[in-house]
Amino acid sequence: MDRGRHAVYVVGHRNPDTDSICSAISYARLKEKITGESYVPKRAGQINAETQYVLDRFGVKAPDFVADVKTQVKDIDIREIQGVSDHISLKKAWATLGENNVVTLPVVDSNNRLTGVITVGDIAKAYMDVYDSRILAMANTSFSNIVETLEGEMIVGDIRENISDGKVLIAAANPDLMESYIEKGDIVILGNRYESQLCAIEMNAKCIIVCDGAMVSFTITKLAESHNCTIIKTPYDTYTVARLMHQSMPIRYFMRKNNLITFTLEDYIDEIRQIMAKKRHRDFPILDHNGCLCGMISRRNLLDARKKRVIMVDHNEKSQAVEGIEEAELLEIIDHHRLGSIETINPVFFRNQPVGCTSTIVYQMYKENGVEIEPETAGLLCSAILSDTLVYRSPTCTQIDKIAAEELAKIAGIQIEEHAVKMFRAGSNLKNKSSDEIFYQDFKKFTSGEVVFGVGQINSMSQEELDRIKDILLPYMDKAFYEQGVDMLFFMLTNILEESTELLLAGDGAKELSANAFQLPHSEESLYLKGVVSRKKQLIPVLMSELQKE
Structure with a gap:
């Protein structure tokens, strides 16, 4: 099967985090095992450092990038x-x-x-439109084409040679009259008359075509060789040959x-x-x-163009979906976020649960379908749960997430705390990273009424790392604000160990909105949010509520 053309794409959101990538890979594997059909994980954005660490740790290739899912010629x-x-x-x-x-x-x-x-x-x-008797020469027609078209046989000559001069004519007159119109290089169509054949050769015709399958005498053959005259014998009559000669020209x-x-x-x-x-x-x-x-x-x-078939994981909003999702055939949505703005033409399978991670739902679906979870898949799913729940510290984390992560860790053969430290450390490593790479490694847009705002987030177990990130991002916030064309922009610097977030701000009203929402004094460049670590459950709902008040 051509996986590229006929497969179902399993895709996360545009700025994929570890859950988005790992749930896409794991769910594609599950669907293939259940159905036997082709499901291919894709990514709608760049892989961040944390996710890359997880993929490398378990030896899994990153999904190929897909810019959009619009219908294409392929x-x-x-x-x-x-x-x-x-x-x-x-x-x-x-x-x-x-x-x-x-x-x-x-x-x-x-x-x-x-x-x-x-x-x-x-x-x-x-x-129909060409009447020039020299057209075969103008088209540089090959003798091989003539022989093939006339279903003939070359008696004398080189079949690889092309015609470069002369006209095509029929020798219907007696030899005396023929001498007046045959010129050097001509192609002469004639019958079995010895005198006509002899006359054409002596007048230096380039080729004589003998019709009706007539025999060519030894004398004529030798004479043609000495005059460098080609002889072609064909079973067709003179009228048919005259018609077919035109069809021997090359299409070029x-x-x-x-x-x-x-x-x-x-x-x-x-x-x-x-x-x-x-x-x-x-x-x-x-x-x-x-x-x-x-x-x-x-x-x-x-x-008869087939729309691309897509399964969305870890999101259900059009603003976060891969470009062109409205043109695709959406088959399923597997998610743990609030219901968004996506619309479908046909009913779809939609599984949305209030858990801390989409990978938890995928884990449940493996169990429900009786499909064995392989160690590398277990490693991906466990890593995603630890990432999304901040190792169970996020308020989005449920007992279901914790049970799933513990069981998956055993299958994958990893120690949760040790693995989480390495994973988060990789995610907050700034080496060789530009400010835009840091900013967009986990960024999403949200809409409330007519207001559109964006929120990015980086999690770390080190305040020192977060301080370095802040120094890089503060000068970049205004640029990102104008690039995104949103009304407000926020960035969460989340300290996992201290369970707190410093919120960077950009855009008119961002400072007032967030300060009012969390009942804090207005700040020039950031807010300190104690106990806030979850974008989904602790930041977005509060901002949305405040916007509705306004």
């Missing part, structure tokens, strides 16, 4: 068709079109790179080479639909990222 059943070489004859191209029941043929080079296209209309025009002379309209596998359906509407072409070539031909699509193919 979600269409592309009509696979073999590209043809530009030297094939018009006759062969016509036959290939008929065999494939198409009206357009892509033309490719030896590396399968597109060089042009030829359509039924192009071939018809070449056959008639194909369209410039201003070709092509699409790639990554192009979005909405965008190419607009382009197609402005053009009269029936078919359009599809190229991969190397410019090689993948196949063709038409307007009709767009009707």
Whole structure:
């Protein structure tokens, strides 16, 4: 199965934390074991240092990044068709079109790179509108094309040679008259008359085509060799040969080479639909990222485009979801946050529980379905629970979370306190990190009425580390505020051991809102919140309540 095209994506929110990544990986594994179908974990943002430590610790590859889940060309059943070489004859191209029941043929080079296209209309025009008897030379037609088109046999000559001069004519007159119109380099169509054959050769014709399968004498053969004249014998009669000669020309002379309209596998359906509407072409070539031909699509193919199938984990708000979620087919939502703004066309499986971590819910679903949890999966799930609950210190933590983490730790073979210290230390390590990387490693947007605000958070067991982070982030807050286009911006510097948070502020009204919400004196740049460690349960609800009052 092509996992990339037909798999269900399991995706967390745009600024993924450890729970978002670990629950996506673990739930994708569970769904594959239950259904036997393909489920692929994806990430909608960058992996933070804490999560990377967890993935490295248990030897798990990070999910691939997905920028959006809009419908793309690769979600269409592309009509696979073999590209043809530009030297094939018009006759062969016509036959290939008929065999494939198409009206357009892509033309490719030896590396399968597109060089042009030829359509039924192009071939018809070449056959109906061209009357020049020298057209075979102008098209640089090969003798191999002529032999193939006439189903003939080359008696004398080099089949690899091309025609570069002369006209095509039929020797219907007697030899005396023939001498007046045969010129050097001409191609002469004739029958079995010895005198006509001899005359054409002596007049330095480039090629004589003997019709009706007539025998060619030894004398004529030798004479042709000495005059460098090609002889082709064909079973067709003179009339048929005259018609078929035109069809022997290579398609490169008639194909369209410039201003070709092509699409790639990554192009979005909405965008190419607009382009197609402005053009009269029936078919359009599809190229991969190397410019090689993948196949063709038409307007009709767009009707059968499959939406990407998605399962959302650890969030249920459109503002936090991967770009283009409204265009995807949403199958499930597994989450532990408040209900957000997501809307669906069809009913979906929605599991939302008041626990401290989405991975706790995933753990329960493993148990409910009787699926064994492997050690590395247990390590991921346990790490996510410890991260989201701040090792059980967060008010969001429930007894269910603690029981799940303890059992998962045994399966994974880890000591909870020791593992948590290393995990949080990795997350607050500032080495080689820019201010924006630190700021966005755990950032989410929220909406209350017409007010949009963003909240970032970093957890650490060291106040010294948090002080260094504060020095870096304070100058960056204003820049982040303008980049995000929100009304207010907050950042939580959470000390896990002291169970407290210093709240950095930006935006008009942010200071007043948070100070009023927590009944504290107004501060210039931050607020100290004793006992507040949870963004979800202790900060967001309080800010939302204060906004509703205002």
